[in-house]
Amino acid sequence: MDLETVRTFVAAADAGQFQEAAAELAVTQQAVSKRIAALERNLGVRLFTRTARGAELTIDGQAFLPHARELLRVAERAVASVRTGRRPLRVDVIASRSAQSGLMRGFHRAHPDIELDVVMLFDIETAVAAIRSGAIDASFRAVAVPGRPLPEDIESVRVLDEPLQLLTGPAHALAGARSVTVAQLAGHRIWMPGIVPGTEWAAYYDDLVAEFGLTIEATGPNFGSDALLDTVADTPALATFMGEPTRLVWLADHGLRRIPVTDPTPVYPHSLLWHRDKPHPALATLRAHLAATAAGHDATGTWAPGWVIPR
Amino acid sequence: MDLETVRTFVAAADAGQFQEAAAELAVTQQAVSKRIAALERNLGVRLFTRTARGAELTIDGQAFLPHARELLRVAERAVASVRTGRRPLRVDVIASRSAQSGLMRGFHRAHPDIELDVVMLFDIETAVAAIRSGAIDASFRAVAVPGRPLPEDIESVRVLDEPLQLLTGPAHALAGARSVTVAQLAGHRIWMPGIVPGTEWAAYYDDLVAEFGLTIEATGPNFGSDALLDTVADTPALATFMGEPTRLVWLADHGLRRIPVTDPTPVYPHSLLWHRDKPHPALATLRAHLAATAAGHDATGTWAPGWVIPR
DNA sequence: CTGTGGGCACAACCGTTGGTTGTGGCCGAC
DNA sequence: GTCGGCCACAACCAACGGTTGTGCCCACAG
Numbered sequence: 110m111d112l113e114t115v116r117t118f119v120a121a122a123d124a125g126q127f128q129e130a131a132a133e134l135a136v137t138q139q140a141v142s143k144r145i146a147a148l149e150r151n152l153g154v155r156l157f158t159r160t161a162r163g164a165e166l167t168i169d170g171q172a173f174l175p176h177a178r179e180l181l182r183v184a185e186r187a188v189a190s191v192r193t194g195r196r197p198l199r200v201d202v203i204a205s206r207s208a209q210s211g212l213m214r215g216f217h218r219a220h221p222d223i224e225l226d227v228v229m230l231f232d233i234e235t236a237v238a239a240i241r242s243g244a245i246d247a248s249f250r251a252v253a254v255p256g257r258p259l260p261e262d263i264e265s266v267r268v269l270d271e272p273l274q275l276l277t278g279p280a281h282a283l284a285g286a287r288s289v290t291v292a293q294l295a296g297h298r299i300w301m302p303g304i305v306p307g308t309e310w311a312a313y314y315d316d317l318v319a320e321f322g323l324t325i326e327a328t329g330p331n332f333g334s335d336a337l338l339d340t341v342a343d344t345p346a347l348a349t350f351m352g353e354p355t356r357l358v359w360l361a362d363h364g365l366r367r368i369p370v371t372d373p374t375p376v377y378p379h380s381l382l383w384h385r386d387k388p389h390p391a392l393a394t395l396r397a398h399l400a401a402t403a404a405g406h407d408a409t410g411t412w413a414p415g416w417v418i419p420r
Numbered sequence: 421m422d423l424e425t426v427r428t429f430v431a432a433a434d435a436g437q438f439q440e441a442a443a444e445l446a447v448t449q450q451a452v453s454k455r456i457a458a459l460e461r462n463l464g465v466r467l468f469t470r471t472a473r474g475a476e477l478t479i480d481g482q483a484f485l486p487h488a489r490e491l492l493r494v495a496e497r498a499v500a501s502v503r504t505g506r507r508p509l510r511v512d513v514i515a516s517r518s519a520q521s522g523l524m525r526g527f528h529r530a531h532p533d534i535e536l537d538v539v540m541l542f543d544i545e546t547a548v549a550a551i552r553s554g555a556i557d558a559s560f561r562a563v564a565v566p567g568r569p570l571p572e573d574i575e576s577v578r579v580l581d582e583p584l585q586l587l588t589g590p591a592h593a594l595a596g597a598r599s600v601t602v603a604q605l606a607g608h609r610i611w612m613p614g615i616v617p618g619t620e621w622a623a624y625y626d627d628l629v630a631e632f633g634l635t636i637e638a639t640g641p642n643f644g645s646d647a648l649l650d651t652v653a654d655t656p657a658l659a660t661f662m663g664e665p666t667r668l669v670w671l672a673d674h675g676l677r678r679i680p681v682t683d684p685t686p687v688y689p690h691s692l693l694w695h696r697d698k699p700h701p702a703l704a705t706l707r708a709h710l711a712a713t714a715a716g717h718d719a720t721g722t723w724a725p726g727w728v729i730p731r
Numbered sequence: 732c733t734g735t736g737g738g739c740a741c742a743a744c745c746g747t748t749g750g751t752t753g754t755g756g757c758c759g760a761c
Numbered sequence: 762g763t764c765g766g767c768c769a770c771a772a773c774c775a776a777c778g779g780t781t782g783t784g785c786c787c788a789c790a791g
Contacts, residue, residue: 110422110423110495110499111421111422111423112421112422112423113421115498126766126767126768127767127768128766128767128768136750136751137750137751137752138767138768139750139751139752139753139768139769139770140749140750140751141768142768142769142770143749143750143769144749146769147748147749152499152502153502153503153504154502154504156502159757159767159768159769160758160759160767160768161757161758161759161760161766161767161768162758162759162766162767163766163767163768164767164768168510168539168541168550168555168556169502169555171539171540172501172502172508172510172537172539173498173501173502175537175538176494176497176498176501177498179494179498180491180494180495180498183487183490183491183494184421184491186487187484187487187488187490187491188421188463190483190484190487191463191464191465191467191480191483191484193464193465196483197483199479199483226483226486227486228479228482228483229482230479239479244479244480245479437737437738437739438738438739439737439738439739447779447780448779448780448781449738449739449740450739450740450741450779450780450781451778451779451780452739453739453740453741454740454778454779455778457740458777458778470738470739470740470786471738471739471787471788472737472738472739472786472787472788472789473737473738473787473788474737474738474739475738475739
């Protein structure tokens with residue numbers, strides 16, 4: 110199906126005749142006739158009843174019309190999403206199931222009129238480069254890895270601390286615990302495949318390991334979180350970390366247990382980054398929304414690396 | 421833009437390489453390459469970065485991807501809307517701003533998973549024919565015009581009485597009234613263009629006129645409700661009837677006044693009609709929903725023609 | 732460093748699609 | 762009955778989109 114054909118259908122439905130629609134689309138009446146005929150052939154139904162002074166929609170045509178309009182709307186939004194200049198607010202998040210995705214969903218609920226696109230970049234270096242090039246408008250990241258400070262033209266504000274929880278299979282030694290302390294984790298194997306050295310998330314876990322003497326294995330390729338969870342569920346000696354907002358529904362299927370970590374609770378610090386000189390119109394709204402929702406969080410009893418920017 | 425191209429883009433993005441996407445779509449790798457190149461040319465941005473072992477999305481490509489998926493979803497729904505057998509529930513209403521549209525919106529809110537198409541047919545005769553032919557699954561209509569009883573295979577239930585209100589311009593003699601009695605309306609000109617003799621709505625207004633001695637003019641072609649409202653707003657001697665649920669927002673612009681009618685309140689009786697032997701899977705849900713919402717309405721002090729089916 | 736294999740792009744070719752012009756038929760209005 | 766408006770069909774042609782054949786690039790292994 111061709112969108113130009115759909116556009117022709119809508120034009121003909123609105124005009125009530127092919128002739129006028131043809132003029133509107135700057136083609137001949139015969140072309141419209143052919144397009145509609147082809148569409149009807151594809152769909153297997155008659156969309157118009159041809160009368161002596163025009164064409165009016167059949168019942169099927171009436172049912173199809175709003176879907177056709179919706180199709181054109183979505184197509185327009187799709188094109189707008191990659192239009193240079195005045196495109197939707199484009200934000201980078203670290204993972205689709207992470208806390209910042211929840212923040213963005215909340216923002217979208219609060220401001221459904223603001224067009225939004227979410228992308229996932231590799232690491233903060235890529236994100237900063239994308240912000241500076243204008244490819245994205247903002248990024249949620251843990252910032253300021255030691256030795257690599259943010260450039261002058263990038264501003265940031267800490268918006269969310271995501272508590273880490275332990276994820277174990279039903280046969281794990283700690284599976285029955287209501288909560289565990291960080292000290293208890295020493296000696297247990299924690300598996301987090303896919304950690305790439307040099308990224309800011311690798312730096313976070315490096316610091317976590319150094320601070321509390323944990324054992325985090327990053328061996329093996331990352332086959333996606335489903336494969337990870339399957340393995341953790343089936344391997345009694347293995348556990349992994351996962352952010353708190355991860356939905357429970359798809360954990361239950363695997364028989365997985367989520368256990369809060371305390372004394373202190375490691376939190377992954379998310380900051381919003383943006384360019385000092387390239388303010389997207391919707392960016393101010395996003396910052397205001399985040400400031401409003403982030404207020405009231407308590408940092409006592411939590412741990413984050415010393416190199417992250419303070420709250 | 422061609423939907424087959426969009427489908428190709430999504431397949432390539434999912435596969436991470438053109439070759440595999442080509443196999444999935446049963447075309448050659450070169451065809452995929454050409455399609456993607458054409459799409460990139462149309463959009464004016466690069467969607468993939470070609471690497472030695474595949475193609476991965478650029479930031480623009482990542483932003484475009486969810487829109488592309490949405491486009492395919494909408495297209496599928498559009499095709500499904502005219503598919504014979506197992507298509508969405510298709511309901512006929514009398515006018516888009518009428519009470520039944522509100523009912524259908526409420527139903528959609530209550531059951532967002534049920535696919536729904538709304539059409540507007542000419543009169544009950546057309547609607548009954550469409551129900552019997554299977555073109556629609558149900559219809560909201562005032563039924564049983566005297567002398568033309570419903571066929572045996574059509575069932576119906578009265579679901580909503582829509583109170584009529586008087587609509588006047590600011591300079592109308594009754595513009596300041598909080599409410600008017602039917603008796604007060606005698607002698608005032610009420611204009612309702614577009615009433616077609618022989619339809620069930622014409623029969624309703626005929627009965628209303630005969631019962632209370634009103635003056636309803638149906639002269640002149642119907643140029644749409646906007647033109648009607650403009651004229652009513654500017655003509656002190658003219659008023660019209662409109663159903664109660666009509667939204668106020670777009671009445672205020674015209675300086676229009678809506679005045680309840682009492683002693684008695686004329687109500688337009690809407691019934692749901694459906695075929696005894698062609699039950700759409702979702703029809704039972706709709707009937708249950710209507711039964712639940714319609715309960716508790718009070719018929720005292722209202723008037724409807726004697727020929728409509730009882731509540 | 733070099734050979735190799737996998738993957739994408741370019742070129743040439745060709746059938747089909749989708750546009751045009753020209754024309755005919757139908758139906759409602761006068 | 763005639764006229765006018767509108768849509769469908771036919772013939773023709775350009776352009777698009779597919780195929781096969783081939784070359785280049787890059788990652789990886791030897």
